Amino acid sequence: MEAAGERCFQMQRLRQAGIEVARGVFRFGDGHVNWYVIEQEGALTVVDGGMPSHWPALMDWLTKRGQGLDAVRAIVLTHGHADHLGIVRRLSDATGRPVSIHPDDEALAKGARLHTPPRRIRRNLWKPHVFALNLNWARAGLFTVPPILHAECYTDGQRLDVPGSPRAIHTPGHTPGSSCLLLADRDVLITGDALVTLDVVTGRRGLGIMPGTLNDDPEQAWDSLTALAGITATTLLPGHGEPYAEGVPTALAAARRHGIDWRTPAAGAHGHTH
């Protein structure tokens, strides 16, 4: 059982170690959470940082490219939750690069409530799939993720002066500082947990905001979708779930069909095994 679980975890890690999911954008993570590397003329921006156990995936990928950690010029966070911070402190320490985050999530990423799981996870821990998720995350080091020490804050609408020049779009609700990152010239929107394609609690796939009480403020997360209206990027890269390649307008329509919670099955949604 133990061995099978480990093997499954390894396979997930390998499968998503540095796959190019859009021009110069590489996906890392496992079956539960994603993070990304943006490449521009050899220089790299790391967006989010998954789990502590994902560190070797980055090192292996850099080695294969003939690059070292000095290629990492910037670290940017979509929000301050522990499951997106796994390698961030280590990466910041090793490269000397600061971590960029929206100011409203700075306290969270610096340790305040960093390891407190959301209410919905705590309440449903007795359910086998929730328990399994937490077991996987515990094995991956979620509950020992170190907080960040230094932050550089970005503001809504700011184009960050880092490789790939992402523009931050503040989409609060999942957390107060949750933001999406638009790579306009690559036709890509990195959505963090403002808009995802996987409900990590139930394993259900489909477009939506994070389900209900996994958000600090579900109503606000819902309202924040309006901040994405008018964006036409084709590829959405979420914090949880597979990339979505049918464009932001279609994604928003699908999310609106799902509603604020995913408990009611919606057309187009289908379960998967977890």
Ligand SMILES: [Zn+2]
């Ligand atoms: Zn989150």
